[in-house]
Amino acid sequence: MSELVSRAVGRFAPSPTGPLHAGSMVAALASWLDARARNGRWLVRIEDTDLPRCDAAHGRMILQQLRACGLESDGEIVWQSARTDLYQGALDQLASAGKAFACACTRQEIAKHWHVTGRQWGRHQEIPYPGTCRTGLHGREARAMRFLTQGTGTIRWVDRRLGSQSQCVEEVVGDVVLKRADGLWAYQLAVVVDDAAQGITHVVRGEDLADNTARQILIQQALGLTTPQYLHTPVVRSANGEKLSKQTGAPAVDVSDPVRALHEAGRHLGLRPDHSQVSDQLSAWVKAWASQWVTSAAD
Numbered sequence: 001m002s003e004l005v006s007r008a009v010g011r012f013a014p015s016p017t018g019p020l021h022a023g024s025m026v027a028a029l030a031s032w033l034d035a036r037a038r039n040g041r042w043l044v045r046i047e048d049t050d051l052p053r054c055d056a057a058h059g060r061m062i063l064q065q066l067r068a069c070g071l072e073s074d075g076e077i078v079w080q081s082a083r084t085d086l087y088q089g090a091l092d093q094l095a096s097a098g099k100a101f102a103c104a105c106t107r108q109e110i111a112k113h114w115h116v117t118g119r120q121w122g123r124h125q126e127i128p129y130p131g132t133c134r135t136g137l138h139g140r141e142a143r144a145m146r147f148l149t150q151g152t153g154t155i156r157w158v159d160r161r162l163g164s165q166s167q168c169v170e171e172v173v174g175d176v177v178l179k180r181a182d183g184l185w186a187y188q189l190a191v192v193v194d195d196a197a198q199g200i201t202h203v204v205r206g207e208d209l210a211d212n213t214a215r216q217i218l219i220q221q222a223l224g225l226t227t228p229q230y231l232h233t234p235v236v237r238s239a240n241g242e243k244l245s246k247q248t249g250a251p252a253v254d255v256s257d258p259v260r261a262l263h264e265a266g267r268h269l270g271l272r273p274d275h276s277q278v279s280d281q282l283s284a285w286v287k288a289w290a291s292q293w294v295t296s297a298a299d
């Protein structure tokens with residue numbers, strides 16, 4: 001293994017809003033296999049910045065479910081709720097570079113802005129931030145902190161599974177929230193700061209998160225950080241075609257039979273379930289993963 005390959009660091013970053021379900025298990029397994037396939041390290045980070053929706057007990061349960069399936073972090077488990085100083089430091093850096101600003105707008109005000117201009121947004125469509133507070137608060141009270149996307153253009157990146165991707169964040173999303181109006185740290189800032197702080201070289205996560213990548217790349221660039229490689233895994237759907245999630249009531253992965261749990265996750269990744277012991281199955285899949293997804297050190 002070359003030195004470059006062995007410096008790889010992957011991660012699994014669940015939000016503890018419930019136990020691990022079949023969808024998050026796929027992301028956990030894929031990220032573990034990817035790190036192992038390049039002889040790298042695999043870290044687990046509990047993304048509990050959204051305190052009202054998260055529960056430490058769920059975090060502990062996720063760790064226990066992972067462990068039962070032979071997936072154990074190679075380093076200390078990071079809990080984002082304990083890392084607010086890091087996020088504040090990054091926000092201060094962005095603000096002093098003129099890349100973050102305070103915003104007073106409510107959701108309704110943002111919707112109203114577009115309503116007046118006659119532009120319509122679908123019910124589940126993201127309503128882009130129109131840049132109202134870029135020139136200051138004009139006497140209104142600061143609520144959130146946003147990342148300035150003005151003039152950032154189209155971001156292009158290559159996903160290892162999905163291929164070439166592009167997004168003009170300024171148009172589609174607008175100025176990204178870094179710190180929310182309720183004082184909580186936004187996912188976009190925390191994930192960028194922690195991926196960098198933990199030296200993550202390869203992000204492997206569910207396809208439902210692919211859409212966040214361009215804004216994360218923008219924030220990385222503004223903070224002078226390296227952009228990792230990205231691979232987004234297929235989303236797991238229920239029998240009626242709905243994406244599995246805690247919101248749609250996805251059941252917890254049953255780890256009383258860890259091989260079965262692994263086999264189910266592996267099938268979604270196109271891996272053949274051909275061993276009856278956790279360690280044998282994982283070793284076989286590391287080889288299969290390496291030949292399919294790690295063809296060069298740059299992958």
Ligand code: GLU
Nearest residue numbers: 013014015047191205209
């Ligand atoms: N915490 C996010 C989630 O559970 C995943 C973040 C990531 O992998 O970038 O959906």
